[in-house]
Amino acid sequence: MTLTPNATQPGLWINPDWTPGTPGTFALLIGVSTYDHLTGGAGKKTENSYGLGQLAVSAWTAYALFNWLRTSYQYGPAPLAHCWLLMAPTADEATKIAQAVTSGNGPDVLAHNLLPSFANQEIAISFWNDAMSRLPKGAAAASRSLFFFSGHGLEIHLREQILLPADYLGLPNTHNRALNVRKLADAMTKLAVCDQFFFVDACRNTHPDLAVLNVQGTGFLTISSTELVNSACNSAILYATATGMPAHQHNSPGNGYSLFGQALLDGLQSKEGFVPECMPAPCSVQLAPLQRFIGQRYNQLLTASGWNTKQYIKLGSEPLDLYSVVTQVTSPTVPAPTLPSVRELELINFTKRLDISLERGNTYSGPSYRINREQYTHYADTTNPLTNEPMPMAPPSYHEVGNEADSGYPISLPESGASLHRILGRESVTAFWSESRLYSLDTKRWLKNKELPLSLVEQTTYSAVSTGYRLTFQLNLPGNRYWLQLSDGETTYGIPLPPMTMFQAGNVPSYRLDFTVTADGHVPDLQANLAHGSGGSLSRIADLWEKYQTVDVSSAADMVDMDFLHGALQQKMASPFAALVGATVLLQARRYDLAEGDWLRNLANWFPELPDGLVVRNQWLAQTSASDSRDEQIANVLLLHGRGIPYTGEAFSLAVLQLDRLLESDVPDARQQRALKRVHGQLREALRYFRPGGLLAVYAGKPGSFTPATLGYV
Structure with a gap:
C-alpha cells in the first residue's frame, strides 16, 4: 500500500486509501539506537550511564516493521490507517535504510523522521491516542492499535518496564523521563479500540544503582478511573525476554535485525516454520501461537549467532483473547520445519x-550423568559435621552415561x-x-x-x-519460614522460602538457583525456582511453571489438573502452594471457567501464612470486573500489612500493580487512602531491591543494604 507523509506532523505516515471515520489499524513504531548522553553518545555524557551505551540495529529493526506494515500487513476489517515512525539511527543504519528505500522504491523515511526524544515520544503518543479516540464508536470497536519499541529498557517489576528515549539523562536527575509501557497500556484501556498489541524489544534487567532510585517513568496519557475503562479492551504486551533478562541484537545492521525483531517479523509473515491458523479462512497469525513461535525462533537465532544462552518470550499483560488475530497471511506453500523448544535447547546447553x-x-x-571423570578422583579425609568424627577416604562413585556396569563404589x-x-x-x-x-x-x-x-x-x-x-x-x-542469603562480596541476594506448611506433607521441597558468574567471580543475576524431582504435587507444579516460563501461558493452562488443585485446597494442608501456582497460571491465561467458585477466596482466607493468595484473589476480582469488588480488593491489600510480603515474584509484582491502580483511582475514604499508602510504601521499599525472574521472589543489593525485616518479611 502507499503511505504518504503528513506535512504537519513529522514521523506520521497516512494511508491515502483509508477513509477517515472507518475502522483502521493505528501503529506507532520507535527504534532508538543512538543515545546522546549515555556511554559512546555524541552529546554531553551523564555522570553515571549505569552500564548503558549505544545500540546497533534498533532503528533498523523499527524500519523493518514499518516496511512490513507498508507492504505486507493484512487485516481486512481494519486496514492500516496511520503509522508513526520515530528513529534514532546510527550512521550505518541510516546508510542501510537509505539503500533499502532506494532499492525498494519506498518512501523517504529519513527525510520525514521524528527523533524519539522524550518530548517527541510524548507528542507522537498523544496524537496516536487522539486519532483513535476521535473514531466513531462502531468504527473504533473494529479498529486496532499496534505499538513496537526497540531500544534500551529497564525493568521495575514483573509487569512494569520503562523504555528509554534517545535523550535519556540529558538533564540532571531526570531518571523518570522515560516511557512506562504498563502505564501507557493502562491509559489506553479507555479507548473504544478493542485490540491493542504492544511488542517490546528491550532488556528487562536493571543496574542495581538505578534500581534503588525507585524509577517509575510515565505513560504520558492520563489514566482513567476504573469506571471509564473499556471492559472489552484486549490489551496484549509481548516482551522480547523474560523478566530480569537482557534482549539481544547484532552489532551491525549488515548482520541483521534484533533477534526479537527478526523472530517477530518471521512469525508475522508466516516464515521459518510459523504455521498460521487457516480454519476458518483467511489464514491468520494469532497471539498465543505467535508467542510460542517467537520463543522457538529467537532461541534458534541465538544458537546460530553463537550466543550459548536461552531466551523466554513473555506476556506482560492479561489479554482478553490469547488467540486474537494480529495479522492475516497467505497460506504457506511449503511444509514447516520443526523448531526445537526452549527446553530442548536448554538441555543441550x-x-x-x-x-x-x-x-x-x-x-x-x-x-547417571556424563561428567569429566578425571576431575573427580580423590577426596581428602574430612570430618562429619554432624558427629565431628573423621570420615575416611573413599573412591569416587561417578558414572558415565551408558556405562551400566560401573565399577565405582557408593560413598x-x-x-x-x-x-x-x-x-x-x-x-x-x-x-x-x-x-x-x-x-x-x-x-x-x-x-x-x-x-x-x-x-x-x-x-x-x-x-x-x-x-x-x-x-x-x-x-x-x-x-516454618526461612530466608536464604548468598553473597559474592559485591552483591547480596535474599530469597524468602515459602512456609513449609504450605507444601504437601511428606514432600521435601527442592529448590533450584539459576545464576551466571563472570570471569572476575561476580554473580550479576540470580533466579530461584522449584526444582524437578521434588516429589508429588511439587514436581507437577515445577513442570507447570517451567511450561509457563518457556512456552506460553495457554499451553501451561492446558496442563492444569483442576481436580488436583481443588483437592489441594479442600484437603487444606495438602499443598496450598501448588494451588497458588496453578491459580496464577489460570488467571494469566484468563481461564475463568476453571477458576469459578470459592476456591480462590479459600486460598486467600484459609492460609494467612501465604499472603500471595490475597493477591491472586484480587487479580481474579480485577480481571473479571466482579461487581462490588472494590471494597474486597482494598481489604485484601490492606491485610498484607499484617501477613507480610508475597513469596512468589509473580504475586509480589501483581501486589505492586494492584496498589498502583487503586491509588491511581478514586478511593474516597481518607483513612483507607492512608492505609493503602502505608502498604504501598512497604512494597515500594522492597521493590528497590526486587529482582524478578523465577518463581520465587529474589532481592539483591549491596551488602548490608536490606534485611528480611526492612523488606516486610515479618
Missing part, C-alpha cells in the same frame, strides 16, 4: 551435570571446602554457595551453615566471559 548427595550418612544412588560425600570446589569447579562459586546463610523468620535467628544439601549441580558456558550454573538443593528443617 546444560551439558555438564553432576548428581550428588551431600546429606550426611546417605550414599549416592541417583541417575558418603563430605561437604568440605575441598570437595565442594571439585564439584563446583570455581573458587568464587564455591564461596558463593558454601558461605550462604539461612535465617529463620520465625525465631529471628541465623542458623548454622551447611543446612542445605546439594543434590544436583549443572553448568554451561553462556559466553566467553560468563558461566551459567544451576544448583539444586533441599530444605528439610523443622520450623
Whole structure:
C-alpha cells in the first residue's frame, strides 16, 4: 500500500486509501539506537550511564516493521490507517535504510523522521491516542492499535518496564523521563479500540544503582478511573525476554535485525516454520501461537549467532483473547520445519551435570550423568559435621552415561571446602554457595551453615566471559519460614522460602538457583525456582511453571489438573502452594471457567501464612470486573500489612500493580487512602531491591543494604 507523509506532523505516515471515520489499524513504531548522553553518545555524557551505551540495529529493526506494515500487513476489517515512525539511527543504519528505500522504491523515511526524544515520544503518543479516540464508536470497536519499541529498557517489576528515549539523562536527575509501557497500556484501556498489541524489544534487567532510585517513568496519557475503562479492551504486551533478562541484537545492521525483531517479523509473515491458523479462512497469525513461535525462533537465532544462552518470550499483560488475530497471511506453500523448544535447547546447553548427595550418612544412588571423570578422583579425609568424627577416604562413585556396569563404589560425600570446589569447579562459586546463610523468620535467628544439601549441580558456558550454573538443593528443617542469603562480596541476594506448611506433607521441597558468574567471580543475576524431582504435587507444579516460563501461558493452562488443585485446597494442608501456582497460571491465561467458585477466596482466607493468595484473589476480582469488588480488593491489600510480603515474584509484582491502580483511582475514604499508602510504601521499599525472574521472589543489593525485616518479611 502507499503511505504518504503528513506535512504537519513529522514521523506520521497516512494511508491515502483509508477513509477517515472507518475502522483502521493505528501503529506507532520507535527504534532508538543512538543515545546522546549515555556511554559512546555524541552529546554531553551523564555522570553515571549505569552500564548503558549505544545500540546497533534498533532503528533498523523499527524500519523493518514499518516496511512490513507498508507492504505486507493484512487485516481486512481494519486496514492500516496511520503509522508513526520515530528513529534514532546510527550512521550505518541510516546508510542501510537509505539503500533499502532506494532499492525498494519506498518512501523517504529519513527525510520525514521524528527523533524519539522524550518530548517527541510524548507528542507522537498523544496524537496516536487522539486519532483513535476521535473514531466513531462502531468504527473504533473494529479498529486496532499496534505499538513496537526497540531500544534500551529497564525493568521495575514483573509487569512494569520503562523504555528509554534517545535523550535519556540529558538533564540532571531526570531518571523518570522515560516511557512506562504498563502505564501507557493502562491509559489506553479507555479507548473504544478493542485490540491493542504492544511488542517490546528491550532488556528487562536493571543496574542495581538505578534500581534503588525507585524509577517509575510515565505513560504520558492520563489514566482513567476504573469506571471509564473499556471492559472489552484486549490489551496484549509481548516482551522480547523474560523478566530480569537482557534482549539481544547484532552489532551491525549488515548482520541483521534484533533477534526479537527478526523472530517477530518471521512469525508475522508466516516464515521459518510459523504455521498460521487457516480454519476458518483467511489464514491468520494469532497471539498465543505467535508467542510460542517467537520463543522457538529467537532461541534458534541465538544458537546460530553463537550466543550459548536461552531466551523466554513473555506476556506482560492479561489479554482478553490469547488467540486474537494480529495479522492475516497467505497460506504457506511449503511444509514447516520443526523448531526445537526452549527446553530442548536448554538441555543441550546444560551439558555438564553432576548428581550428588551431600546429606550426611546417605550414599549416592541417583541417575547417571556424563561428567569429566578425571576431575573427580580423590577426596581428602574430612570430618562429619554432624558427629565431628573423621570420615575416611573413599573412591569416587561417578558414572558415565551408558556405562551400566560401573565399577565405582557408593560413598558418603563430605561437604568440605575441598570437595565442594571439585564439584563446583570455581573458587568464587564455591564461596558463593558454601558461605550462604539461612535465617529463620520465625525465631529471628541465623542458623548454622551447611543446612542445605546439594543434590544436583549443572553448568554451561553462556559466553566467553560468563558461566551459567544451576544448583539444586533441599530444605528439610523443622520450623516454618526461612530466608536464604548468598553473597559474592559485591552483591547480596535474599530469597524468602515459602512456609513449609504450605507444601504437601511428606514432600521435601527442592529448590533450584539459576545464576551466571563472570570471569572476575561476580554473580550479576540470580533466579530461584522449584526444582524437578521434588516429589508429588511439587514436581507437577515445577513442570507447570517451567511450561509457563518457556512456552506460553495457554499451553501451561492446558496442563492444569483442576481436580488436583481443588483437592489441594479442600484437603487444606495438602499443598496450598501448588494451588497458588496453578491459580496464577489460570488467571494469566484468563481461564475463568476453571477458576469459578470459592476456591480462590479459600486460598486467600484459609492460609494467612501465604499472603500471595490475597493477591491472586484480587487479580481474579480485577480481571473479571466482579461487581462490588472494590471494597474486597482494598481489604485484601490492606491485610498484607499484617501477613507480610508475597513469596512468589509473580504475586509480589501483581501486589505492586494492584496498589498502583487503586491509588491511581478514586478511593474516597481518607483513612483507607492512608492505609493503602502505608502498604504501598512497604512494597515500594522492597521493590528497590526486587529482582524478578523465577518463581520465587529474589532481592539483591549491596551488602548490608536490606534485611528480611526492612523488606516486610515479618
